[in-house]
Amino acid sequence: MSDHINPVWVIGEKVDGNIPPICFEIIGQARKLADELDAPVEVLLFGKGIRDRVDSLFHAGADVVHVGDATGFEVYQSEIYLASITALVDERKPQIMLIGSTFMGRELAPLIAAKLGTGLSAHCIDLVLDEDGILEQQIPAYGGLMSIICPDKRPQIATVARGVFPMPTLDESRSGKILQVDPPPEMITRVKTLEVVHVEPKGLPLETAPVVVAGGAGAGSSEGWQEIAELAEALNAALGSTRPAVDEGWTDLETMIGQSGRMVSPEIYIGIGLSGEQQHMVGIMGAKLMIAINNDPKSPVFGQVDIGIVEDCRQFVPALVKALKEMESDPVRATHVV
C-alpha cells in the first residue's frame, strides 16, 4: 500500500452515540476494493465524544480515520458537514467514496456529488471493480441488475444499502492513523437542526430478526393481513411487506422490504401471498432458508425459494397459527416434535 494512490473513502456516522453496522459493512467492502487497487481506506467520522470508537474502525479495515470530534459536528448539520467534507476531498482526492443509505447519507451524498460535480449512484447492492479498475455500482432494475459507472469524473460516489455486505471480522491487532478535522470557523448556516427526537420502533426490527415473515398482495384484505401478522407473532418473527400491502394501507412503509425499502438477511424468510418480484426479492438476498406460500403453483416466487407450499394463505396461515399455538400449550407434543 503506498500513500500516493488515491484513497477509498467511507463516510461514517454516529447514531445515538454508536457507529451503526452499515458503517462497518461498508468499510469491509471498501477494504476489498482498496486491496485490489492497492489503495488505503480512509474513514470520516464526525460527532462529539467519538474518539474512543475510532479503534473499531481500524479493526474493521480502515488505515486512516479523519475524526471531527468537536461541538460544531455534534449533530448532523448539512452545510457544515458538506463544507468540511468537500474541503477534505480537495486535499485527499479520494477515487471512490462510499456512503451508507441512511437518512443522513441519503441527504449528504447528493450534496457532495453536486458540489464536486461528479456522479452518484443510489442504494447499491453490490460494488465491484471492472478490468480497468472502475467501480461498477450495481442496482436492481427491471427485474435484473444494472451496473452504473462514472467513467470520467472523480470521486466515484455510491450510497450502499443496509445489510448487503457482511460485517467484516474485526482484527484487533490492526491500527492506523488518526487525523483531526476541525469544523469551518463561524459558518453562517441557512438550515439548522434544532432537535433530534427518537421514537421507539414498533414491533421487532427487521434488520436483526432471525425470522422474517413477509406478506404481499395475496393477503387480499386487512383481515388476511392480520392473519399473517399473527403468524409473525407466533413465530417471534419480524413482519415485512411488499409494496401492494403498503399501498393498500394494511401496513406501514417502514415494513416494506426491497429495493426501495429495507434490506434484510434473516436465517429464515417466509414469503406469503407474494409473487417474488425482483424489487422485493433483492431485499432478502442474504436469507439462509427461504419459504414461500402461494396459491399459484406457477408463481415465479417458487423459482427463488428453498421450500414451497401451494395453498390459499387465507386457509393455510390460520391453520399454521393454530397448530403453532397448540404446540405451545401442549408440552407433550412440543417435546415430541423437538
Next chain:
Amino acid sequence: MLRIIVCVKAVPESKAAESLKIDPVTKSLPRLDIPLEINPLDRNALEVALQLKEGSGAHITVISMGPPPAGDIVKECLALGADKGILLSDPAFAGADAYATALTLAKAVKKIGEVDVVLCGRASSDGATEWVGPELAVFVDMPIVTMVREFVKTDGKNWVVKADIENGYRLVQAALPTVFTVTQDANTPRTLSFSGIIKSRKKEITTWGLNDLGVLEDSVGLKGSPTIVSKLAYVESKRECEFIDGTLEEKVDQLINKLVEAGVAS
C-alpha cells in the same frame, strides 16, 4: 406572496411499470412507451403547495422535465390548482441522470427568478434515487431539508419542519429560500375535481427547450450525465424449490417440522 416551485416528474403508470423487464435473451432494456402519471410522491409535494395557497396565499409554478407527453402531467397539476406550468422538453435533455436532470431543473428555477420555496417529492417511482432535489439545491445555491413529513411553522422567513431520520425525526429550521423534499406522510393528496378541470382549461403551459434555458448541449441529457449504465444482467436464483405436498393439515405439520429443524418453532 409566497412564490413556490414544485418539481413534478412524469413516470410510467405503476401497474404498467411492473411489466417492464430486462429481456433475458438480449439483455436490453424494455421499451418505455407506456402511459405516464404524476410521480406519486410529487402529488404530496404539490399538495403542500396547494394547502399553503389556500392558507395564506401562494403562487405555484410547476416544472417538469420530460418528453412532450409529460405536458399532460403538467396540465393535470394546473387542474389540481397550480398557477403556472412549465415543461422542459428538448431532444437534448433525453437520457439525463439525476445530475443532469437537477442541472436542467436548476436552470429553469433560475430563469423563473424570485422564489421562496422549491418542493420535490422524496423520490421518483422509476428513478428512485432521491438525488434530484438535493442536487438541484446545490445548483441554485439554496439549502435543503430532505424527507419532510410535517411543515410545523410556515409563516415568516424562517420555517420549521419535521424530517424523518432512523426511528424518529429531526426538527429543522430553514431560512427561505429553501428546497424541501416531501414524504408520503406529509398529507393526503387531493384528487381532480370537475371545477378544477374547467378552470384550468384557460391556463396554458409553457415549454422551454435548450435555447430558452441558455445551457450548453454538453451539460444536459446523456452528454451532461457523469454516470452511465454500463451493463445489464438478468439475475437467476440459485435456489431449488422443494414442494411440500399433502392435505392442508399434512402441509402444516411438515412445515412445522421444517421450522423445528431450523430451530424456529419448539
